[in-house]
Amino acid sequence: MTVKKTARTEANAPEPVASDDRPVEARIRAVFDGLTASEKRLAEVVIDSQGDLAAFRAGELADRAGVSAATAARFFRRLGYENYDEARRAARTERNWGSPLYELTGIGERRLAAGDFGLHIAQDLQNLARTAEMMNPAALASAIDILVAARRLWIVGFRNSAALASYARGLLVHVKADVRLVPIAGQTLAEDLVGLRPDDAILVIGFRRRPSILREILALAGEAGARSVLIADLTADRTARLATVVLRCHNRGHSLFDSYAAPMSVLNHLCSAVGLALGEEAVNRLTEIERLHERLDPLDVGPVRRPAARRATSKWADAEK
Template structure:
């Protein structure tokens, strides 16, 4: 499979998702629901589970760059950054959620999200966060506060970090100014506005590198990103959890701060000096 071997099955599916015929898309959705389980099935079992023909399965795996289903199965076994995603029924509990149950659920979400991280991707992404000329952070709805949170962490040790869009603004002015040496960080937890895909396509055409932080329900968007980190959000209640995405943001900021070294420390010292001059804190 050459250089394409480094691409997970998830990434390959997202890259082709929009062009998939209905039968292949049904099978792709079944795989995306639990990619780590791919190695547990035979080709017949998998296609039967998705309700499609074996021929549709053969076409999909060939489209994804595999000579056979067995080759895809082998990659699934070798891919260490897949975790078993949490897919619980989205039903509100009939009883009052106890603190113990809430803690157990949040712990599971956090563990399953962070343990699926690919250390090599974290290494490259954090180096990019330090080296990028400008960083733009984008998020809508609940994802907006996550983008703003990460912005404030990055501002502690580097400049030119911008939140998009601010009140009353449109995206065209920013996308038109994107450069290859910049970085766009996009938070896209469900439910995602439909215009987000259009924005990412336009950004990709500008050559800017894109880091996408999303959840396993995303379709297509990961195919537009340079790197994608998945975090679990689905719980046993009707309210999604953003805790794992928030923790991942902090982790990326901490690793990036360490990589910023002397330059990052000097930036922090300049900020603290201005805080004192301006008398901004008690």
């Protein structure tokens, strides 16, 4: 076999960098664009393993990615490791030594991308963590209940909250009928919200700055007997009093703009919970559709050629089931 140019054969591994102690993720990023489709799937699996890489065997990773063990072996060599065992060892020490998120939340460690961006992310990590800490489980459950029980559902969001409202609606239409967005361009609120009834509900995204109309909408719903869920920042006060349930999110921004990472996360959870509560059947059907789509859709990674499950009797085949 004549090895020339950049052909990648088994015999010609990239020259090993002397004492390369970059974490696995960094290595992946460094070569990601040059990876093959199979390898990219592997990369995803590895990253998804959330730092638990060392807990897996190469073959397991391969199975999860739907590729052969051989490809896995090649993959880790490509990442600059001598072999999988070295990768595993490295991952293990990374875990204990460098990478607990712990350090990330304690602002300003060097693991994050340098500079402003690191600070920014640290801020959002805090926003998420704080939001989670102060979330009232009862309120959350109640909110889910309201959305589940609603016959018709309006989602309201102005200004900064409009994008969030749109997002929420995009999720909820997957699991529920009769979900409407307010305001719709070109319509007046009167048209939008006509005929609110006691078995309807509204989901209000109310981050500052809240136009006063927001309170009027909430009051209107209250008068109509409809229940309301408000998602808002900590400054909401008068508005909050008008809602049946309030879920608060930390949204302090590190720089010019407020952050909506935590609201996004809360909305995601809320909609998932509603979907699950609405019956697994409906959801299963929908996720099934989703998966079907993914299979039919090129998905941008290229055709997924699954090798017939490597070994049906494999011990780990049922690990996650």
